[in-house]
Amino acid sequence: MDIFERRESEVRGYCRLYPAVFDKAENALQFDEDGNRYIDFFAGAGVLNFGHNPPAMKEALIDYLSANGVAHSLDMSTTAKRTFLSAFENIILTPRSLDYKVQFTGPTGTNSVEAALKLARKVTGRRQVVAFTHAYHGMTLGALAVTGNAKFRNAAGVPLDGVIRLPFDGYAGAGDTSLHALREALADSSSGMEPPAAFIVETVQAEGGVNVASGEWLRAVQALAREHDSLFIVDDIQVGCGRTGTYFSFEDMGLDPDLVCMAKGIGGFGLAMAVLLIKPEYDQWSPGEHTGTFRGQNLAFVAGARALDYFRDDKLLREVRDKGGRMHERLAAIMKEHGRGRWTVRGRGMIQSLDTGDGQVAAAVLRRAFERGLLIGTCGTDGRVLKVMPPLTIEDGVLDEGLDILRAALAGEAADA
């Protein structure tokens, strides 16, 4: 029995899917300790948008460390934080005419969501938050309460309340009729429904099955929030930072979120950082009211600032749109070839997916793909959806090679079915 099995908690998950001991990685490739090569179509679920060990970030980190840069500083001001904030303002916010205050929360996505929910409740003095079917917002209690998946929820051990659950766009054929019903109820003083503190939504539900919301539906959610002075929160933790072909996933959609949750890719190198973007009028925290030891790690600031260089022009985002289009076409062709009308393809930009409709089929495809040197994740109900999410910087040839492996794995599964 190896040390992982002997000593590490039963809670471990991904290592069971990918039984290898990884050692080295470069851009979209990962190598195990025996030198086997894997193409990474998982990219740390959106952390590794710029690939493994991107040279410019690595160099900046080495330089910072060599110069004895401050590694940890709670929420004190540092030169590294100044550089990051200035880059975020100059490259991301100002060109988009966005005015957000930046709150550095604890370093994982769920910390950002907790801060968002807490702030929305504080600002409005209300308790309920509207969340959607298949939502995934994190594992700490507040974020878990707005998450949909029963397996995760059942592990909470305490009631997960304070949430109104509505169908996401297209859920079970539902459109904005459920929003309409909520609107009616909120206008009716005898409905028993009180106005919520916030609506929290993902524009693409990545963990929930790569469910893509339409601009129209998202605007309707925002409009309902505005009508009742509820805050409109976009959780851009997995599909922000360029994944959909724009920096924020909600750009060019007529959306103007009050709070934006970000994490994963924002640290650039795979270093943990999470932020909550707050419209200035809602930045109603008193000093130190929401705190944490690891709010903004300087190494993440150093790499994260370098990562923002990718967004100084449209080059990377154009590539994301092109490669995303190619991924979609290839998946649609595979679906047509092998899906017997049972599979569907969904996605935006470089988060694409093939829904097999069956968790066992998707798990078998994942295993076959792994055996052939491809790391791919599953998501959605029972893990029935294969999520294709390579680093945005993946080389064309490697992308094609990975899609070929996926095609072979799916063809094998279709033949066995």
Ligand code: PMP
């Ligand atoms: N929100 C979304 C949309 C996510 O995809 C995730 C992580 N999968 C989280 C929140 C939670 O982030 P973390 O795991 O870093 O706490």
